Amino acid sequence: MLHAHILDDVRVIVPRGHGVEEVTSQPAWTPFRKEAVAFVSALSSAILRNPEFRNFPELVAFAHQMRPKKLESILETLGRQTDGAVIRGRGVILHFAPANVDTIFLYSLILSMLAGNANIVRISNKKSDQVDIILNLLDELTRQPEHLKMGGRMAIVRYDHSDAITGWLSSIADVRVIWGGDSTVEAIRSHPLRPAARELTFPDRWSLAVFDAKKVEEEVDRLAYHFANDAYWFAQLACSSPRGVVWLGGADTAARVSKKFFDRLEMEATRHERFLSPSDFVSKRLFEDTVAAHKKVKIRMGNDNLVSVIDLQGDEIPAFDVHCGGGLFYNIYLDSLADLQGILSNKAQTIVSAGILASEWRSFISQPGVIGVDRIVEVGQALTFSSVWDGVDLMREFTRLTVVDLRE
Amino acid sequence: MNREPPSELSVYGVPQLVKRELLLEDLRRLTQKHVDSCKEYKAILDARGWGASEARSLEDLPFLPVGLFKTETLKSVPVADIVKTLTSSGTTGQAVSRIYLDKETAMMQSRALIKIMQNFIGKERLPMLIVDHPGIVKDRNSFSARGAGILGMANFGRDHCYALRDEDMSLDEGKLEDFLRRNRGGKVLIFGFTFMVWKYFVKPILDGGMDVALDNAVLVHSGGWKKLEDEAVDNATFKRFAFEAAGISRVHNFYGMVEQVGSVFVECSEGYLHAPIHADVIIRSPRDWSALNVGESGLIQVISTLPHSYPGHSLLTEDRGMVVGEDDCRCGLKGRYFLVLGRLPRAEARGCSDTFEAKRKG
Numbered sequence: 001m002l003h004a005h006i007l008d009d010v011r012v013i014v015p016r017g018h019g020v021e022e023v024t025s026q027p028a029w030t031p032f033r034k035e036a037v038a039f040v041s042a043l044s045s046a047i048l049r050n051p052e053f054r055n056f057p058e059l060v061a062f063a064h065q066m067r068p069k070k071l072e073s074i075l076e077t078l079g080r081q082t083d084g085a086v087i088r089g090r091g092v093i094l095h096f097a098p099a100n101v102d103t104i105f106l107y108s109l110i111l112s113m114l115a116g117n118a119n120i121v122r123i124s125n126k127k128s129d130q131v132d133i134i135l136n137l138l139d140e141l142t143r144q145p146e147h148l149k150m151g152g153r154m155a156i157v158r159y160d161h162s163d164a165i166t167g168w169l170s171s172i173a174d175v176r177v178i179w180g181g182d183s184t185v186e187a188i189r190s191h192p193l194r195p196a197a198r199e200l201t202f203p204d205r206w207s208l209a210v211f212d213a214k215k216v217e218e219e220v221d222r223l224a225y226h227f228a229n230d231a232y233w234f235a236q237l238a239c240s241s242p243r244g245v246v247w248l249g250g251a252d253t254a255a256r257v258s259k260k261f262f263d264r265l266e267m268e269a270t271r272h273e274r275f276l277s278p279s280d281f282v283s284k285r286l287f288e289d290t291v292a293a294h295k296k297v298k299i300r301m302g303n304d305n306l307v308s309v310i311d312l313q314g315d316e317i318p319a320f321d322v323h324c325g326g327g328l329f330y331n332i333y334l335d336s337l338a339d340l341q342g343i344l345s346n347k348a349q350t351i352v353s354a355g356i357l358a359s360e361w362r363s364f365i366s367q368p369g370v371i372g373v374d375r376i377v378e379v380g381q382a383l384t385f386s387s388v389w390d391g392v393d394l395m396r397e398f399t400r401l402t403v404v405d406l407r408e
Numbered sequence: 409m410n411r412e413p414p415s416e417l418s419v420y421g422v423p424q425l426v427k428r429e430l431l432l433e434d435l436r437r438l439t440q441k442h443v444d445s446c447k448e449y450k451a452i453l454d455a456r457g458w459g460a461s462e463a464r465s466l467e468d469l470p471f472l473p474v475g476l477f478k479t480e481t482l483k484s485v486p487v488a489d490i491v492k493t494l495t496s497s498g499t500t501g502q503a504v505s506r507i508y509l510d511k512e513t514a515m516m517q518s519r520a521l522i523k524i525m526q527n528f529i530g531k532e533r534l535p536m537l538i539v540d541h542p543g544i545v546k547d548r549n550s551f552s553a554r555g556a557g558i559l560g561m562a563n564f565g566r567d568h569c570y571a572l573r574d575e576d577m578s579l580d581e582g583k584l585e586d587f588l589r590r591n592r593g594g595k596v597l598i599f600g601f602t603f604m605v606w607k608y609f610v611k612p613i614l615d616g617g618m619d620v621a622l623d624n625a626v627l628v629h630s631g632g633w634k635k636l637e638d639e640a641v642d643n644a645t646f647k648r649f650a651f652e653a654a655g656i657s658r659v660h661n662f663y664g665m666v667e668q669v670g671s672v673f674v675e676c677s678e679g680y681l682h683a684p685i686h687a688d689v690i691i692r693s694p695r696d697w698s699a700l701n702v703g704e705s706g707l708i709q710v711i712s713t714l715p716h717s718y719p720g721h722s723l724l725t726e727d728r729g730m731v732v733g734e735d736d737c738r739c740g741l742k743g744r745y746f747l748v749l750g751r752l753p754r755a756e757a758r759g760c761s762d763t764f765e766a767k768r769k770g
Contacts, residue, residue: 277753278694278695278707279726279752279753279754281695282473282694282707282724282726282752285473285697285724286473286475286476289455289473289476290476290479290480291455292451292452292454292456293448293451293452293476294448294451296451297455298455299455299456299457301456301457303696304695304696305695305696305697306695
């Protein structure tokens with residue numbers, strides 16, 4: 001058989017030594033079968049118990065969201081939305097994980113597992129402590145007698161770039177999920193899916209913060225504390241990491257509050273210094289000068305390189321889709337929320353908001369001509385994963401409905 | 409402007425305090441010149457709120473990150489005046505720096521190089537063994553940074569002999585023996601890139617048990633230690649094996665970069681790199697860019713009074729280094745002397761955008 005050779009170069013990391021093929025023969029289950037829930041709960045409590053994980057706040061956050069209580073609410077939502085239809089998983093889900101936002105592959109895998117699917121996850125070859133410890137934990141779990149069944153329904157794999165392998169995996173998947181940049185999506189798209197198979201893509205996105213200067217003036221300290229979490233986890237390189245702060249209100253007030261805010265952020269950023277390395281500081285310096293060579297800007301001089309702020313002058317609009325990460329923020333003053341339309345694009349994903357009411361956002365987003373924006377959240381919640389991501393309800397996408405329309 | 413090449417003063421004879429004053433004056437003028445003639449440079453300095461009069465010391469001078477020359481076209485002369493464009497050696501697929509030289513800057517560059525090298529190899533042109541293959545300099549329209557480096561150094565020798573074969577970089581023993589026979593016991597110059605000298609010259613001679621006597625040779629090499637670090641070969645090891653292989657006892661590494669004309673820092677007999685009269689290094693903390701003291705390691709900033717045609721007189725490199733001292737090196741040369749501690753490690757790729765980091769291979 002041809003594919004037997006193709007798969008020789010696939011290394012199954014979890015459960016170590018297993019094959020990929022056995023996963024492909026697993027039937028879909030109904031969502032939240034007790035084996036799946038038990039596995040996810042065990043994973044969640046193992047992360048919360050193990051002190052090793054305290055250095056990885058995003059994994060702890062993941063574990064909190066996957067506690068049994070929280071799972072129940074996901075299930076309830078799913079049931080409410082489906083109006084009595086029978087819900088089942090779709091079959092075999094193939095996930096392509098991004099190189100280093102480790103929690104993304106976990107969320108994708110776990111939600112799909114709960115939905116009742118068998119899963120193959122291709123992770124990057126890049127080694128990191130964080131990935132290693134989570135992979136080891138998953139591997140251990142799949143070896144425990146009570147989780148053997150779940151182990152047989154998943155394969156986390158690594159392989160060097162190979163069209164043959166990606167092609168074969170794509171040919172057997174019922175749903176293909178691509179987390180990664182535009183070029184990754186494009187590359188994987190060249191491999192056909194089966195006619196009935198579906199695809200979810202999560203291409204390049206960017207995010208920003210919008211604050212009402214007057215309303216937040218008294219709480220910049222609190223704001224800076226939470227914003228530091230939003231911005232510095234993953235060294236500001238996740239799609240949901242805010243790349244700029246937009247201040248609404250008169251320029252004088254806004255300038256004053258902005259200064260207070262970024263001064264305070266310098267202090268808060270020190271808590272996250274481990275996410276940054278000297279080469280990030282060099283990249284930021286290079287990025288600042290590249291921007292300055294082409295746009296009218298002022299580069300603020302901070303006390304150190306943890307927080308870098310580029311003030312846009314006049315009507316300059318930043319190119320949010322190109323960014324260096326590492327704690328570099330565009331600072332923008334707008335008169336009102338309506339002016340935000342001019343800087344959004346369909347790549348805009350998350351807005352962390354403060355001092356602006358939900359109703360104001362609802363009416364703004366409903367305006368014709370406002371494009372992009374998948375979520376508007378409280379400061380501190382930018383990286384909180386939700387089962388609705390980039391506007392896609394993952395649980396819905398990972399399941400199929402069978403309508404039973406009979407008179408009783 | 410600093411029209412005169414640095415010939416009046418000896419290249420390594422000026423004490424640091426005097427040198428700093430000379431450099432500061434020239435570099436302030438150069439900064440103003442580039443502000444006046446390069447609009448991107450002016451825009452960057454404006455964005456940082458920098459005024460030319462502010463520099464009270466060398467450490468106050470503005471600097472550009474060396475990587476900027478990969479993405480931006482930065483020049484301070486009209487296109488018509490450009491006589492030479494230098495490009496950096498980059499790994500395949502990476503952007504390369506482009507450096508634009510006018511006649512004046514190109515001339516100052518070669519004069520400075522002569523002044524510097526004469527200190528280490530003397531004024532006489534020596535028979536020269538080049539540890540590379542002749543093909544590297546054949547196509548003059550498109551030769552690599554390595555080819556350009558070789559041509560630059562070739563001026564210091566005569567009767568050039570390229571020691572490696574075009575086909576596979578193997579050592580051409582016949583050519584080497586001819587060269588040795590012609591110059592038996594005489595003083596010769598050997599030049600090559602550090603990694604080439606190690607892999608295709610020193611090692612094959614040792615491994616093959618060849619009898620090569622180059623006791624009277626001066627070996628000059630450059631290009632960085634990255635590949636040798638992977639093989640755990642440091643400068644001391646390199647020198648020891650060069651001596652074991654061919655009796656070479658005078659070895660001078662030098663540190664420099666295409667992006668800054670005139671910054672050629674040659675290793676002295678004590679093993680330290682020395683700044684010539686028209687250039688210097690400042691070590692900066694990556695955390696806040698503050699200038700660090702002697703003995704502290706950080707990022708190397710290089711400054712040079714030679715780049716007139718493009719704003720490259722003050723550059724922040726991506727190399728780590730440490731100033732060892734000033735004016736008191738046991739080799740007798742004045743000014744700052746320092747060590748290069750390797751390249752800044754690249755941050756791991758993070759973020760959502762690179763599932764297929766191995767795509768390059770495929």
